[in-house]
Amino acid sequence: MMLIKKPDDIRPSEITSEANFLSRRKFVSAAAATAPALLLNSGCTNADTPEPSATSALVPNPLEDIMSYNNFYEFGLGKSDPKNYSGAFKPKPWSVTIDGEAEVTGTFDFEDIVGPYPIEERIYRLRCVEAWSMVVPWNGFPLGDLLKRFKPTSKAKYVEFETIVRPSEMPGQRAGVLDFPYVEGLTIAEATHPLTILATGVYGIDLPNQNGAPLRLVVPWKYGFKSIKSIVRISFTETQPKTTWSDAAPSEYGFYANVNPNVDHPRWSQARERRIGSRLFADKQPTLMFNGYADQVAALYAGLDLTRNF
């Protein structure tokens, strides 16, 4: 008798090799012509849409890079610590509390949060404030779609996010380098921008623990530390929320943290970045304004002094 594998038994990695997955991307992105803003970043070769030179090299990093070079202080401070010390973390079951200035609030199961939305692939640049970068094919859905559901009131000017605190499973939380829980925030306009997503996976697999399982924010035009991981709370607030890094070093990290090659970190230049996975003798590449998403997001900051509001 022939055994037929149930879909549940088949891991995505068994279905599609990474290389096939990448070549298939070309079809997918060609079909995504209804979303021109995203198409800009898809590395698409469709003749109808000429490639902008600044975004033409958007080839995702291998999964191995994405899973082994992380800043996730909850699991330790070294880049390989999140991979090495996140094994005990249990991302399921999971729930997210919604509270603050919204008509619908409460605690919702992960399935309840994620269930209603079709999962899309978004190939985004990721620029760390430490001047390195990657390209990551996230799977997720627009945060704005989720936020709508809770009917934020007119007082909801900001959205605050909080990472889980679970020192027994997160060894980095047992050391007091940062104040935990890790908190982050966006203006409501940033949070509902179509480029802002909640990611549940990468390369078609569930988010690995070290990448912020099971649910993380991805805001591609901001430095990586804004894209908070393992989210357990989303609050609508009237005032600008406290954020972990600007709280820890206010002169070095601001609330906005937009990628900006013209505003240096007090201790190092932000003009160029090292692309992870590049050849040993490769030059650093120039950092792009808003990480290359200026066309889509610059309007959010019209009239704002980006040197002061870094």
Next chain:
Amino acid sequence: MPSLRQIRWFWKPVTFLLCLTPLAYLTLQLFEIGSLHLGPNPVEDIQHTLGIWGIRFIMLTLAITPLRWITGKAWLVRFRRMFGLFVFTYCGLHFLNYLVLDQTLNAGAIAEDILERPFITIGFGALIMLIPLAVTSTDGWRRQLGQRWLSLHRLVYLIGIFACWHFYWQVKKDIREPMIYICILALLLGMRVWRRYHRGKRA
């Protein structure tokens, strides 16, 4: 106590090889020999490894004299020059890696870094001070400079301070690792100050 002969023909070569192991290991990783390899950001790995060993050798060099006071073993001083030259080797390679692999010899970016980024300025300062110490490390220079040789080589205290400062300023948030070296340095320099003060009082 080991004889001069033993030191020269056995302990020194053994120490020399031991001092080379971090560099050898890094080379194996770089060329992916065996199953060794660097991480996804090899330039950073090389930079950090060379820098941290530079600082460790500064600590070793500075530990010789206090160790001699404590143990009374004068032969310890015979290893000091070797450790000092390994400081120069690791720090020099650290700088070379920065120039070639990190900045790909981009003169503008390097000049901007050295002039405008205090942690790089201070690291560069430490490296510059290491040069005369390495050059005058030979017996000939030592004889020629006499008493001035000792004064010149006191620069190593400043180099130690600059190196730790460079490390402290470079980290994003986790100051624990640089703090370890700052504490060791404070201890090593503090012992010298303490001894000088007490000897002065007795005299």
